[in-house]
Amino acid sequence: MMEDAEWKQESGAKQDLDKMKGCIMSLFPIFFVLLRPILKSEHYDYK
Secondary structure (H helix, E strand, O other), rough: HHHHHHHHHHHHHHHHHHHHHHHHHHHHHHHHHHHHHHHHHHHHOOO
16 A cells, blocks of 8 residues: 555656756747847857
8 A cells, every 4th residue: 555655756856857858949939039049149259
Protein backbone atom coordinates (compact mmCIF):
# COMPACT_ATOMS: atom_id res chain seq x y z
CA MET A 1 0.00 0.00 0.00
CA MET A 2 2.80 2.42 0.91
CA GLU A 3 4.73 1.63 -2.27
CA ASP A 4 1.68 2.44 -4.40
CA ALA A 5 1.30 5.88 -2.78
CA GLU A 6 4.99 6.61 -3.30
CA TRP A 7 4.76 5.60 -6.95
CA LYS A 8 1.79 7.93 -7.50
CA GLN A 9 3.72 10.82 -5.95
CA GLU A 10 6.71 10.11 -8.20
CA SER A 11 4.65 9.96 -11.39
CA GLY A 12 2.95 13.23 -10.37
CA ALA A 13 6.32 14.91 -9.98
CA LYS A 14 7.37 13.56 -13.37
CA GLN A 15 4.22 15.02 -14.95
CA ASP A 16 5.00 18.43 -13.41
CA LEU A 17 8.52 18.24 -14.83
CA ASP A 18 7.14 17.37 -18.27
CA LYS A 19 4.73 20.33 -18.04
CA MET A 20 7.60 22.65 -17.09
CA LYS A 21 9.68 21.31 -20.00
CA GLY A 22 6.76 21.95 -22.37
CA CYS A 23 6.37 25.51 -21.08
CA ILE A 24 10.10 26.21 -21.44
CA MET A 25 10.18 24.74 -24.94
CA SER A 26 7.20 26.85 -26.03
CA LEU A 27 8.64 30.02 -24.44
CA PHE A 28 12.20 29.48 -25.66
CA PRO A 29 11.62 30.85 -29.20
CA ILE A 30 10.04 34.00 -27.72
CA PHE A 31 13.03 34.55 -25.42
CA PHE A 32 15.37 33.87 -28.34
CA VAL A 33 13.64 36.50 -30.51
CA LEU A 34 13.69 39.01 -27.65
CA LEU A 35 17.29 38.38 -26.63
CA ARG A 36 18.81 38.27 -30.11
CA PRO A 37 18.67 42.05 -30.77
CA ILE A 38 20.09 42.71 -27.28
CA LEU A 39 22.95 40.26 -27.83
CA LYS A 40 23.60 41.70 -31.30
CA SER A 41 23.71 45.32 -30.09
CA GLU A 42 26.06 44.34 -27.25
CA HIS A 43 28.24 42.49 -29.73
CA TYR A 44 28.48 45.58 -31.96
CA ASP A 45 29.29 47.79 -28.97
CA TYR A 46 32.45 45.78 -28.33
CA LYS A 47 33.75 46.31 -31.87
